[in-house]
Amino acid sequence: MKPCAFQLYTPSTLEDALEALWELTEEGRSVKVLAGGQSLIPVLNMRLATPDVLIDLNELDSDLNFISPDTNHIKIGALTRHYQLETSPLISKNVPIITEAERLIGHVAIRSRGTLGGSLAHADPSAELPLVASLLNARMTLQSKHATRTIPAAEFFLAYLMTSMEPTEILTEITIPTLPGRSGQSIQEFALRHGDFAIAVAGAQVTMDEDGCISDARLTLGGVGGTPLDMSASLAPLVGSRPLPEDIERLMKEICQDLEPDGDIHADSAYRKDLAITLSTRALVDGLQKVKDS
């Protein structure tokens, strides 16, 4: 469990990093950027990836580590660590689901190194932050030496551990909408042990109108497909109503019908589907409760 030999390059500015990434990729070398290393290093140690060069982003805090408010949005630098998100009052006030999600990610040591950008770029379909990014349709800013583009989460996650990033691009910034008024967010997950990647996970955001009817509802599922699955379109029957938990459960059974999750030794396909129904029901009910409580 030792990695193959690689070269390590530690640029001190984002420009240098982008330049190096561009040049090396052009030369045909296989390059990986290194953020918190909590996913990449195990992959290297098991020799599942054998890059020629690692570009270490860890000296780029001044460019890539920030949490800054904007109108109706928060902008977060890709190198922001899990623990910073977990403990930020700005985040817990404006995007409380991130605070909740962070508590479910790994353990303290992992959260003090792992980053938002790394988590999104790694694109594990069971991971919490990709789920939240999909739920809220966060926008990803991707930079290369020659161009910058911003795409919505829906266009970012393509398949299992696969995103639409080009080999020459670095994810630099994530823009996340803040919690609208009269809204509640919830993330519900099932993992075999605390801190494990989820077997299944559901994120929800519900907004009520002044009469207490649902005006908007969003739902994303993780662990039951190759990417986080945005189920929001199927929630139309809830809009304009004041559903009881039983009503929500009935709808969840319906919309989870067609899921075809892959199974493994710990959770087969049917069990994951069953969990998806439970967790999505719990997430929507909890989201509604939070609006009522506030």
Place this chain on the structure above:
Amino acid sequence: MNYVGQDVRRVNDGRLLRGHGQYIADIYRPGMAYVAFVRSPHPHARVKAVDVKQAEKVLGVLGIYSVDSDLFPPLPLLFPYSTLDAITQTPFGREVHHVGEPVAMVVADSRYHAEDGVAAVQVEYELLPSVAEMTRAMQKGAPRVHSQHPSNQAAIIMQDVGDAMEAMNQSPVVVTCDIKMGRVSCAPIETRGLLAEWNEAGNEPELHVYAATQTPHMMQRIYAELFQINERQIRVQAPDVGGAFGAKEPFYVEDFLIAWVAREMGRPVVWIEDRLEHLLTSVHEREQLHHAKMGLTHDGRILSVTDEFLANTGAYVPWGVIVPIITSTLIPGPYKVPNYSCKGTVVYTNTTPLAPYRGAGRPQAAMVINRLLDRAAAVLDLDSALIRERNLIQPSEFPYATGLMSREGTPMVLDSGDYPALLKMLKEAGEYARWQEAKGGESTSARAIGVGIAIGIENTGMGPHEGATVTVGTDGHITVITGAASQGQGHETTLAQIAADAFAAPMDWVHVIEGDSQKIAYGTGTFASRTAVVAGSAVKLASDQLRGKMIDLAAYLLKSGQPLEMAEGTIRVVGDPTRCISFGNLALAASGQFPGSSYTLPTAPGMSATTYFTPAGATYAAGGHMVVVAVDRVTGKVEILSYTAVHDAGTLINPKIVTGQIQGGISGGIGTALLEEIRFDDEGQLLTGSFMDYLLPTTRDVPDMTIQHLSTPSPLNPLGAKGVGESGAIPSPSAIVAAVEDALKVDMVQINNIPIQPMMVRNSILKSVATDREAPTHG
């Protein structure tokens, strides 16, 4: 003040917690080379050719050795048994019998380069049919695990007391229990590791091995046999060892190959097992499938127990078939079973070998008897504590002859205990009555609560022997050397407590040295919960002997016929502390005055005594566990709400260390019951090759526990101690299964498999045939 019985702080912790431990991977020898193994990716194959040409060119590679290098004999059989058809592993054998068997080794200037070399070695295999599952391996026409061996049956183990069949037929009430226990890994934090170095400069070659081992003297003896040299030429040293739990007990092919290649290359060679190698090649345990029956009277008294089981031993028998033998002798446990029969069939499969892991066959035994009692309690509508009370061996019945033969081949006699008192304490400490009431109403809701109890016993402190050399130095300090070897249990503290008491000396005057075959001639090792009893008794006997000698010499030197006492590192006349001599001066006197002088003292030279303790038989520790769980009937997840254990380890040397051992054992038991399982596919490919898939309990999965002690001293050793290292792991899985079944009573779910996976629980609830209940909703 006596130290024995006190919560003395562990003397090693400061050093270990600050990262100053010296484990194998911390040891450096000049010129040292590093090994990585090429391991078979196939569960059963013949190695046709090994091509090392590319690998030899890899940067840093110093040498490559493989099945082509030499012909080695199979490893010696450590535990013969009458019906055992033994197959032990052959280093670099031509036929591989499980995934992970070494077929070549690459030696390089770093582990990194060695792994580069491994990747470049090409091996051609001829694939052979394989079988991983033991039931299948026993079927007609199953693939042969060893192609030269017509049968996959390794051994048959039979036990008979009374006439169990007849008594079963006569029993008014009969219940059954079928249960499969999953295979687990020992998973110490420090994996295996070995550093070997030969010195060929002297008159005869000398081998020095640093090994993360539980059994340094056994390794020394096996090296002597394999290299055809004398024990004096071999030094095996266990430095700090980071846990073992059984994994570091057998002698492995790597242990031979590393020492062999160090000689071939004429340089020190080190190998540190990585986690994948550990999960693939270090011994596993637990995997057994039981079909058991119990016959009882209408008032719940046991008349007969029968059990038939299969035990997987993997591809070899590295520790004989001790595990299933122990299971077969301990099923009756603390209960009176007048008629008993058991037939265990031990099966070879193309998987990693099995050998003792903490508990060694006893958790399986405790599972069988305790589950049978719970089934009977349900049928008879008896409280599960009450049915146990009715069947426990009574304190007046000790020594209790079970009618069985123990694993040593002698009649199995339980030495001492008070099981009714243990159960009573357990019910009180665990608030049994309160929980029975509290769980009530919730059972049909999404969160169901259940209570389980189990009692298990453990044969501990087994032979053949352990020795101790106790020496007083000229500074007055006391050195204790034993053949046991610590893997973190705290011997440096507990054995020092025993010696300090004997000499009435302060703790920090006593220094315990272990795990070095050069320091004491013989040793057995640390396993089977034996060190406190066997090494502890040896320390006591040697200390007492030395104490006598010191008193004799002091009386001579002080010219005193009056009674003497030891205090503060001196020997003094009782009532006249000014007439005294220090330990240091005694030692100095006993070493002789100066070179050339005459030795005139009445005691033999030196201030040292060596004594071996040979226990007459096992002493039986006991543990009762009570656990309360909440089961989420919607997700199937089990949460432990309360855990209580009452334990009888006889005389406690250090209660805090005993509590820690039990806590650790229970943590393992929680893993066995709820999380941990090594899985193979049907052919024998490992499916759980990392801690992502092999789920160890973390601190979040292990609850706070209430642990209490009951003490019935053993009559079999001078301390009155009983072993404790494994006991926490023994009744725990059974108690947890009982609690889960109790929680799911309304669903009539029976747990027939551990670990209890949430998926399995949920599926059983969904498939349940129980009518009188509310199916859980998803909310």
